[in-house]
Amino acid sequence: TPADGDTQKENNIRCLTTSGHFGFECLPNQLVTRSIRQGFTFNILCVGETGIGKSTLIDTLFNTNLKDNKSSHFYSSVGLRIQTYELQESSVQLKLTVVETVGYGDQMNKEASHQPIVDYIDAQFEAYLHEELKIQRSLSEYHDSRVHVCLYFISPTGHSLKSLDLLTMKNLDSKVNIIPLIAKADTVSKNDIQMFKRKIMSELISNGIRIYQFPTDDETTAQTNSSVNGLLPFAVVGSTDVVKVGKRMVRGRHYPWGVLQVENENHCDFIKLRDMLLCTNMENLKEKTHTQHYECYRYQKLQKMGFTDVGPDNQPVSFQEIFQAKRQEFYDQCQREEEELKQKFVQQVKEKEATFKAAEKELQDKLEHLKVIQQEEIKKLEGEKKQLEGEIIDFYKVKAASEALQTQLSASAKKD
Ligand code: GTP
Numbered sequence: 440t441p442a443d444g445d446t447q448k449e450n451n452i453r454c455l456t457t458s459g460h461f462g463f464e465c466l467p468n469q470l471v472t473r474s475i476r477q478g479f480t481f482n483i484l485c486v487g488e489t490g491i492g493k494s495t496l497i498d499t500l501f502n503t504n505l506k507d508n509k510s511s512h513f514y515s516s517v518g519l520r521i522q523t524y525e526l527q528e529s530s531v532q533l534k535l536t537v538v539e540t541v542g543y544g545d546q547m548n549k550e551a552s553h554q555p556i557v558d559y560i561d562a563q564f565e566a567y568l569h570e571e572l573k574i575q576r577s578l579s580e581y582h583d584s585r586v587h588v589c590l591y592f593i594s595p596t597g598h599s600l601k602s603l604d605l606l607t608m609k610n611l612d613s614k615v616n617i618i619p620l621i622a623k624a625d626t627v628s629k630n631d632i633q634m635f636k637r638k639i640m641s642e643l644i645s646n647g648i649r650i651y652q653f654p655t656d657d658e659t660t661a662q663t664n665s666s667v668n669g670l671l672p673f674a675v676v677g678s679t680d681v682v683k684v685g686k687r688m689v690r691g692r693h694y695p696w697g698v699l700q701v702e703n704e705n706h707c708d709f710i711k712l713r714d715m716l717l718c719t720n721m722e723n724l725k726e727k728t729h730t731q732h733y734e735c736y737r738y739q740k741l742q743k744m745g746f747t748d749v750g751p752d753n754q755p756v757s758f759q760e761i762f763q764a765k766r767q768e769f770y771d772q773c774q775r776e777e778e779e780l781k782q783k784f785v786q787q788v789k790e791k792e793a794t795f796k797a798a799e800k801e802l803q804d805k806l807e808h809l810k811v812i813q814q815e816e817i818k819k820l821e822g823e824k825k826q827l828e829g830e831i832i833d834f835y836k837v838k839a840a841s842e843a844l845q846t847q848l849s850a851s852a853k854k855d
Pocket residue numbers: 487488489490491492493494495496507508509510511539540541542622623624625626675676677678
């Protein structure tokens with residue numbers, strides 16, 4: 440029902456102040472119900488040197504004690520260990536995938552250390568894009584494996600970032616939300632930690648590395664998030680041990696001089712990290728992965744395949760037009776290649792024919808030459824034969840004459 444306060448807005452859309460109950464105020468509840476029914480997925484990538492405390496921190500985050508096998512320091516290249524868990528907190532189901540680097544920082548030449556990580560992230564984007572482009576797609580059941588956050592473990596040197604840290608983060612910052620962590624922060628003193636944090640932040644800025652910023656555009660979280668942004672990188676401590684403090688049992692690390700309580704905000708930033716990651720900003724991390732990092736991948740990939748939204752004349756071009764143009768282009772190319780192949784074949788056949796002909800002619804010439812030689816030979820032999828026959832006739836003549844003479848002589852001798 441149009442009410443008194445109707446206002447005319449641009450584009451002829453009227454804002455109506457409604458009276459009465461319609462029911463669409465329940466829409467958020469429907470979304471909550473559906474989300475709970477579907478369950479949630481969250482994918483964490485842990486990048487850090489061997490033995491820096493990746494598995495322990497994940498165990499501490501989810502209060503598990505998975506006792507991950509320790510990696511060797513002698514792998515020739517960086518690998519990834521992928522594990523998926525089903526977790527439940529009250530009625531909310533979470534499918535959690537944790538990807539940890541294996542052998543990171545152990546190679547003599549570390550130039551290619553980031554490549555397997557980049558390849559993994561891209562492969563997950565590619566799989567999602569593949570599903571999206573299918574004719575019969577099922578994105579609602581699709582297990583989204585895109586990496587929502589990268590926890591980057593910095594060695595607690597108290598000094599500065601290593602070139603490996605800078606190189607890897609530089610290669611990852613456009614593909615994933617990076618949250619830098621100072622690992623094993625219990626090994627650095629309180630003052631040193633503050634200086635180390637400042638040093639790391641200034642190095643990240645001077646190298647143009649963009650890390651994830653907790654969003655400050657939502658009123659409810661703006662204040663906490665902006666104060667937490669100032670705490671980055673988080674100085675964290677992990678532990679799967681439970682120690683006794685007073686009468687309470689807490690997660691912590693026991694030292695000769697006292698106990699470090701992981702969940703004590705005066706001891707380290709673990710609680711801040713857990714709250715920010717799991718409680719306040721998980722949805723934002725997922726959204727940013729989809730709208731920023733995946734979008735960037737998708738844009739570059741489709742552009743590389745020749746798709747565009749506007750033509751050379753700045754007029755919008757439809758997907759179908761581009762597809763048809765591409766298909767025609769492909770068809771033309773196929774035809775061109777076929778034609779080229781045909782021509783090449785004909786040329787080759789001609790060349791072969793010419794060589795065969797030349798060989799045949801050579802043989803023919805040789806044959807003729809042999810024939811001539813043979814005829815000459817025959818002639819010569821015939822001449823010799825004639826001469827021999829003449830000689831034979833002469834011989835017989837002489838023989839007959841000598842026989843006649845013989846008989847004459849013997850007859851005259853008898854007479855005497
Ligand atoms: P790989 O998977 O083998 O690369 O190691 P990782 O990074 O998963 O390290 P892991 O969690 O296995 O921890 C290695 C060792 O460091 C264990 O002995 C842990 O007890 C110890 N550790 C883990 N976190 C901390 C920490 O915050 N402070 C200290 N002091 N030690 C820690």
